Amino acid sequence: MIDRYTHPAWRVGVSAFLLASAMVAMAPILWIVGLALRTGADVYSRAVIPGTFRPENFSDAWGQFGLARLFLNSIVVTGLSVAVVVTLSVLAAYGFARLRFRGSEVLFLLILLGLMIPPAAVIIPLFVEIRTMGLYDTHVGLSLVYVAFGLPLSILILRSFFAGIPRELLEAARIDGASERWILLGVVVPLAKAPIATVAILTFLFCWNDYFLALVLLRDAGTYTLPVGIAQFIGQYSTPHELVAAAVLMAAVPVFILYLVLHRQFERGVAEGAVKQ
Amino acid sequence: MAAASPRPSVTASIASPRRSVTPGRLGLAFVLPSVIIFCLFLMVPVFAVAGIAFLEWAGFRIGDWTFVGLAKFQKAAADPVFWRSFTHTILFTVATTVLLNITGFLYALLIASRVRGSGLVKSVLFLPVLLSPVIVALMWTRILDAFGAVNQLISLVSPTARPTLFLGDPDLALTSVIVATVWQFTGYNMLLYYAGLQNLPRDQLEAASIDGAGARASIRHVVVPGLYPVIGTAILLNVIGGLRVFDLVYVMTRGGPNRSTEVLATYMYEQAFKFSDMGYASAIALVIVALSVGAAVLRIRWGSRLHE
Structure with a gap:
């Protein structure tokens, strides 16, 4: 776009600057990889590049910190929340966009207010509420809260997509005798694969990465999700640094892999999620 | 369309007693589960x-x-601690917002020029955005501690220097947390600005170039005004994110040392769940x-x- 103004030498300079920036941006992660591969003694050396190689740190960390359990808990909570958010937000967005009723505009605006509510603002009543309902320290309770925080943006994204579907398409299906339920499942949902993917990705990132809500709403180490579980290591100063590094890297791996496979969807999803707010 | 809905037959819909359900009622039924969870x-x-x-x-x-x-x-x-948390929150919010918008805009502009390697740089800068702040906090805690990467680099330059405890020094701790935050979220602002640049009207840029405007002039008079909505969105999102910051601060410093990184969210958490x-x-x-x-x-x- 701005390339037409640019001199070849300038382009080389920009290229070099960008690659240097990428190296600086990657350096913390690469250093952590190095740390995760050091022996315990090498951690306290002053060498930036590790002089030792101990891949067993990964299996040690996996066992010592019970990462299998943390992963399982995170998968359960995130999977449940994403499934419920996608289902409910498709229904609600279609209702708001296509099956208007008296007061539906007001309800929609009410739900949009949810975009403005930070978790820290409501955590105290939420904690009391979840405990009163007997859902404290349960994955169901945490998921319900995730769903509540995930719905507003999801409904907003899907509603604007559904509102843009040509009326003729839906009318034709109706004339064919399809019920509203079938129109939604058979016509609308297949058309909406991209925005549904966006909603799923944004909800996944929110639940998978959340620390604050899980910290308050879970108590027992057996129910901890990944971020709460690994954050516990840092409190124990006796924890060997190389094992912390190995655990942190393993915790990051699922997101790395998903991003490698779905980088377009992730970038589009995050950008759309931001602009919609 | 017919292909998309092969099953429901005409007879089914005529025979169906659900015909009496009006679209509005159905809409209410569709909306209700979300509304209930949201309200509750x-x-x-x-x-x-x-x-x-x-x-x-x-x-x-x-x-x-x-x-x-x-x-x-x-x-x-x-309460002086409240006011310190308040000040730190504002400081953190302003510093991260300013820095993220400078770095995000700069990298978006450079990547939009499509030089060699810009796609790779875009992915590398965006990757930390997807990580849990807990992961980022644990990484930077190690990087900044006495045996961390920064102290290793310092000792390369001056081998006799005593290690600097970045997170243990009240004068350096908040800055350290800000650095980690900027490292994590530069890619977020970059992506927002990059998307905004893609949506700029091409003809305006071309008109500017025909008028003989240089790169600098067209950035100032065409690109920046065209990006005003994106700038507004980016600043608002950074400000809101800064005001509610908890994870990075709590995992890196617990608000310390000596309250020097205490922010509103961490102080609130302490009052609620410790006291x-x-x-x-x-x-x-x-x-x-x-x-x-x-x-x-x-x-x-x-x-x-x-x-x-």
Whole structure:
């Protein structure tokens, strides 16, 4: 776009600057990889590049910190929340966009207010509420809260997509005798694969990465999700640094892999999620 | 269309008693589950937190409280730790917002010039955005500690230097947390600005170049004005994110040393779940809400002035 103004030498300079920036941006992660591969003694050396190689740190960390359990808990909570958010937000967005009723505009605006509510603002009543309902320290309770925080943006994204579907398409299906339920499942949902993917990705990132809500709403180490579980290591100063590094890297791996496979969807999803707010 | 809905036959819909359901009723039924969950876990708590701020309550039993009026707000006004948290929150928010918008805009512009390697750089800068702040905090805690990468580099230059404890030094801790935050979220702002640049009207840029405008002039007179909505969105999102910051601070420093990184969210957490002062914690939570709403109102005002 701005390339037409640019001199070849300038382009080389920009290229070099960008690659240097990428190296600086990657350096913390690469250093952590190095740390995760050091022996315990090498951690306290002053060498930036590790002089030792101990891949067993990964299996040690996996066992010592019970990462299998943390992963399982995170998968359960995130999977449940994403499934419920996608289902409910498709229904609600279609209702708001296509099956208007008296007061539906007001309800929609009410739900949009949810975009403005930070978790820290409501955590105290939420904690009391979840405990009163007997859902404290349960994955169901945490998921319900995730769903509540995930719905507003999801409904907003899907509603604007559904509102843009040509009326003729839906009318034709109706004339064919399809019920509203079938129109939604058979016509609308297949058309909406991209925005549904966006909603799923944004909800996944929110639940998978959340620390604050899980910290308050879970108590027992057996129910901890990944971020709460690994954050516990840092409190124990006796924890060997190389094992912390190995655990942190393993915790990051699922997101790395998903991003490698779905980088377009992730970038589009995050950008759309931001602009919609 | 017919291919998309092969199953439901005409006979089924004629025979179906559900025909009597009006679209509006069905719409209500579709919307209701979301509305119920939303009200139960977001709307009710918002009103409740405003109420709890007027109570002396440990949070153990509902009804087991006393009404204390504005006492919790007066307590905040007289509490130096509250004011330190408030100041740190504003400092953190302003610093991260300014830095992220400079780095994000710069990298978006450079990547949009499509030089060799820009796609790779875009992915590398964006990757940390997707990580949990807990992961980022644990990484940077190791990087900044006595045996971390930064001290290793310092010792390369001056081998006799004593290690700097970045997170243990009240003068350096908040800056360290800001650096980690900027490292994590530069890619976020870059992506926003990059998307904004893609949407700029091409003909305006071309008109500017025909008029003989240089790169600098067209950035100033075409690109930046065209990006005003994106700038507004990016700033608002950074400000809201900064005001509610918890994870990075809590995992890296627990608000210390000596409260030097205490922010509103960490102080609220301490009051609620360490000292069981739900009233005071709710008053602090309301301050976070008020600041966020204030930022959003400013954004809307600014946006509408631009459209005039």
